[in-house]
Amino acid sequence: MNIAGLKLENNLILAPLAGVSDVGFRAVCSQCGAAMTYSEMLSAQAMAYNSQKTKEMAIVHPSEKIKIAQIFGHDPEIMAQAVQNPVLKDFNGFDINMGCPAPKVVKNGDGSALLKNLSLAGKIVSAVKKATNLPVSVKVRTGFDKVNIAEIIKMCEENGADFVTVHGRTYNQGFSGEVDLEAIALAKSLAKIPVIGNGDVVDEKSFNNMISTKVNAVMIGRGAIGRPWFFAELLNKPVQDKFKVICEHVEILKKYYPEKWLTLYLRKHFLAYAGQIHVKGEKKRKLATSTSIQESLEILKGEFNHFDIS
Numbered sequence: 595m596n597i598a599g600l601k602l603e604n605n606l607i608l609a610p611l612a613g614v615s616d617v618g619f620r621a622v623c624s625q626c627g628a629a630m631t632y633s634e635m636l637s638a639q640a641m642a643y644n645s646q647k648t649k650e651m652a653i654v655h656p657s658e659k660i661k662i663a664q665i666f667g668h669d670p671e672i673m674a675q676a677v678q679n680p681v682l683k684d685f686n687g688f689d690i691n692m693g694c695p696a697p698k699v700v701k702n703g704d705g706s707a708l709l710k711n712l713s714l715a716g717k718i719v720s721a722v723k724k725a726t727n728l729p730v731s732v733k734v735r736t737g738f739d740k741v742n743i744a745e746i747i748k749m750c751e752e753n754g755a756d757f758v759t760v761h762g763r764t765y766n767q768g769f770s771g772e773v774d775l776e777a778i779a780l781a782k783s784l785a786k787i788p789v790i791g792n793g794d795v796v797d798e799k800s801f802n803n804m805i806s807t808k809v810n811a812v813m814i815g816r817g818a819i820g821r822p823w824f825f826a827e828l829l830n831k832p833v834q835d836k837f838k839v840i841c842e843h844v845e846i847l848k849k850y851y852p853e854k855w856l857t858l859y860l861r862k863h864f865l866a867y868a869g870q871i872h873v874k875g876e877k878k879r880k881l882a883t884s885t886s887i888q889e890s891l892e893i894l895k896g897e898f899n900h901f902d903i904s
């Protein structure tokens with residue numbers, strides 16, 4: 595499949611997930627079948643200051659296929675400079691975040707706040723587009739306080755966006771309620787550029803519901819947390835050894851990050867993996883407070899082996 599010149603091997607995309615979609619996670623999701631992966635949202639402002647943290651978040655892995663760097667900010671010039679920053683040289687395209695509802699982001703006029711100011715949003719898209727020859731996409735919600743996806747799509751197209759991802763909720767909805775598939779279908783019916791559908795895809799049924807909107811591809815976020823093999827399941831190629839996937843995630847991260855930091859960072863991933871097979875009680879508590887990656891892996895190994903056999 596071809597989206598704005600990017601050749602995807604299937605229609606499954608891993609969403610940008612701040613604090614979750616690290617290089618190891620993106621790599622294992624790719625190995626499980628995700629055709630395109632997004633970086634965590636990267637601050638254009640921080641890039642201008644040569645931020646070390648941003649450099650680390652921009653590391654990519656050879657397993658990743660099509661790689662998109664997602665940037666956030668509100669200044670057209672700084673956003674344009676960001677996509678020219680050598681830190682992002684390994685990516686195949688750029689995405690502009692117009693969906694993040696986090697208070698500190700919105701207060702700054704970034705993320706979802708841009709949906710309240712479509713004139714500025716358009717200037718950003720246009721400036722970024724002029725700054726690169728690579729595809730530029732925009733990740734939006736269906737509106738700020740009400741659905742106005744038609745105007746949003748128009749803004750993206752008029753300013754040169756190559757494709758758009760629609761999370762089927764307004765800013766006001768946050769993550770509550772159900773994804774608005776009608777608004778996504780409307781976006782698709784109006785848009786001349788490809789549309790990626792996003793929101794609440796957690797199983798085959800919700801995947802098929804998203805496909806029924808006629809979107810070009812499907813982006814999956816929370817459905818993949820603790821479950822990179824969800825991509826393989828959707829492709830009818832289930833992963834036999836899930837624990838091996840977890841080990842691969844950890845091994846990749848070990849190449850880039852110090853053990854001490856990783857031990858704390860990995861707790862949430864380990865809990866998410868454990869959550870998939872309903873690990874509870876003392877074992878869950880141990881994973882939540884772990885001071886040893888090896889110890890956590892031993893717990894998960896026992897639980898996954900037990901789960902796979904039973």
Ligand SMILES: Cc1cc2nc3c(=O)[nH]c(=O)nc-3n(C[C@H](O)[C@H](O)[C@H](O)COP(=O)(O)O)c2cc1C
Nearest residue numbers: 609610611612634635733761793794795814815816
């Ligand atoms: C932990 C977490 C982090 C997220 N970080 C980002 C981000 O950095 N950029 C972005 O555009 N969306 C971000 N999102 C939103 C997701 O990309 C996605 O749009 C949303 O979760 C809906 O899709 P889902 O139902 O498949 O999760 C984040 C969501 C979660 C749960």
